[in-house]
Amino acid sequence: MISKEVYRILESIVGPEYVSDDPVICEGYRSGPGGYENGLGYERVMTLVPGCVIMPRTTEEVQRIVKVCYRRDIPYVPYSTGFYGPRSHPHVEDALLIDLKRMNDFVLDEKHFYVEVGPGMVYSPIQEECMNHGAYVVIGGGGAQASAIANLIGDGWSPLSHRIGLPHRRILGTEVVMPDGELLRLGSLATDDDPFWGESPGPDLRGLLRGYTGLRGCLGIVTRMAIKTLPFQPERLEPTGVSPDTALALPQNRVKWINFTVPSKEAQVKAMREIGHAEIAGAVTKVPLFWRAIAKAECKEEFWDIWGQETEESIANFFIVRVLLIGFTSEEQMAYDEKVLMDIMEPLGGIARRTKPSDESWIKNADSAGMWLMCGGYVSLDYVIETLTQSIEHGPTYADLKKKYTPPLMPDYGDPGWFQSFELGHQGYSEFLIYWDPDDDTDPVDRFYVDTSKMNIKNRFYTSLLGPHQPLYLTGPKYGPNYHEFLLKVKDEFDPKWMSHPPVPLAHDVFVERAPWMHAMKDWESPDDLPK
């Protein structure tokens, strides 16, 4: 319990209407039972309802809150929108959940191509404002409803990353309240109030901030960030339709999706690489085939009607490349890009299919919520950013392992997941998503999660989901080989009392210890003094 005295201090920081330890208000912040990774063992074993919730408005208030926590040994968890499932929710008793939604300031600097936001600002408004000023950002595939800051300190990619590239480069001046309440200003914010530069004198701490895929709230709280925007094209993408049938109508002379079918996986990858090398297109991607069924279906029952028609053979023989053309500088530029694209696709046997002149997902509305339509249980289990070639190997290996766990996983007929080009083909991205019925026995899903780590280690695939998502003592010694030691030293240095979202980054290690159904899998060493 947070004492009355501390509660009063918290009230004096934010005002009484923005702090509550009422059990009903706290229950409203429960992670599950539904949603990302919820319903699985990790949520059931590792998450708790917060003991208290507070909603600061300014960086200074965050600092003061965190200082109180540090002085009084109160564990806390930063929470921007809370969409990211159990990992965004308290793992220990009586934690203070710091809900950052009121910190939703937004400034757009048209001339210098950046926006400056607080953690409460989500993506779709940012994109709308940017597009109205001839710019755009990548909305992470996790959704237009995600906090841009929370997304950029952990993830930050979508098909648009083909051109725009990896997220860390787009993080400019940033303000972080460190675990003990000290204020850290990164980039040009370190020297004055101009957030224009991401780099600053001295070590670039953005690496620590997001690591490879983020430290998920265990290294303090980002309260402000300038995000680089990129030049777009001037014409309006007009929202059309009535919900649920809405889309952005694309000005076809300047923005256009084209779907190609190609004869083989090799052709798919070759197309992606060549499109990248030709430096054309705004996005080049292949998404899981069942997403098409989701898009077509009016309801979950209809999804199963459509998807139930597929077979391993039909899936294995269907290859699609989805290309987004953008006339960044002019209509002529897009017309030229289209010719180059056709020159690439034709010898590869690519056939341009009829494609809707609209965008339902990716440009402004990255729509991850629809992914729960057919099953109700979902997690994006593994993503790998490497070369395009490795995504061809990773996919089938993963699909094989998945078979072992189906059911309870959804029958996906061996669909090898989502892969695409990043950074104009210099990198490939593959991501694997799993779906299940939360009413089934989900213990195998928990085991599959860790088994994918073992598969990645065995096959030397470079997974993105290291420390905070997998047992650190399983992955750390294999990637590095001292990745875990390095990460824990950083954690100890900045957060010696482990108040910022404990026990992350050891949360998955703790989960494996606590969940009896995971014990048989544990064939790696970990210290005896893991937080219990």
Place this chain on the structure above:
Amino acid sequence: MAEELNVRYYKPRDEFKLDVTDIENFVYDMSRCIKCKGCTWVEHTYMPGAKFMTRCPSATIYEFDAYGAYGKMRIGHAMAEGLLDWNEKALEVMYACTLCGACDVGCKRNLDLEIGLTLESLRVKAVQDGVGPMPAHKKLAANIEKKHNFYGAAHKDRKGWLTEETQPARKADIVYFVGCNASYKNQEIARSTAKIIQAAGDDFMLLPNEWCCGNTLFSVGLYDEAKALAERNVEAMRKTGARTLLTSCAEGYRMWKVDYPKLLDIATEDLGFEVIHLVEYAGDRIANGALKTTRPFETRMTYHDSCSLSRLSEPWTPYEGKRGWMGCVEPRLKRRRGKNGVYFPPRDILKGIPGVNLVEMPRMRENAFCCGAGRGTKEAFPDFARRAANHRLEEVREIGAETLVAACPWCKSHFSEVTGENGDAIQVLDIAEVICASLDASA
């Protein structure tokens, strides 16, 4: 479906019904909420920018997650599982909510969850558990029981709006159900409606003894009381032999079209008569030339979608079935997603009036932000209702509209009150008044 797939699963089948008197029917929906907050944000395709980003008044004003549908679902789920008890906060969370349906259509953009029905069911549960409704609602319920109207005014004055010009026929094909607000408060709406019907060359009659529609009773969870009114009113309407029931009130429209059938466990189409709102009627009569809205009205105008006419107004069909593998239901359920709400007729009417410059607010149609008054909210949480209205009025100011038009007397009452308090120079009108004023005087 599942059985025909080559991967087979065993799955027990749970029976359920879209019946709000038993919260167990909605445990599935509550348990599947994914915290995407699609219920609170304006749909991302239509997201207007860094201002006016939300469409849930409850979450916008109170801000804690508990007040958004995702919080209400978690709290409701914990209650249904017996893990959490009612307290004062829980009542505020459940009742400081306009049941505006924004969450329901937002959620159903992507998912098949029955969020709106769950919220209704949670209020019925509050009453069943002996904690609801709020004290202010109990007063209203007493008014309705004793005087058959919301205000506790004398029943004999219900027809006080009638003038010599606007006399009803003794028998007609259209019954105009006036409702409490237009009968007692905004009588100009009732008069305008009557004039419009007459101008179109039609007659209308009134119910022989009109009583309150029971919207507030139903909305606050007083299910049995609302059901008794539904039975009485539907019976009275059937007895008239008229084929059409017309309302000028959005809340009344929704009651008659959606919630009476729900209360009576029948489909809207089985009511035995058609329920239409004035805007549907007028839209139709303008299209066939019976009404001519030719008199100019020079104004920069905006239209506010009253929730009960727009996203809440799709017809009702009872449903009973089984939920099985992956949550699929049998037989098939046609979900009410708000797509066929009455969004376009009022806009077409207004655009057709010479001089009207109709400008949309950033949040419109299924994304509109409720006025804050509806469904028992204003009576129990007046401050919340005022703040919600002010939030909406900011949008009106933002687009520089001089005239704000709604299609519900309750919206008009609330907006007028708040603009009056603020000293805003915004003219608030009901669409009935606007149509009436634009009718060709020579016709």
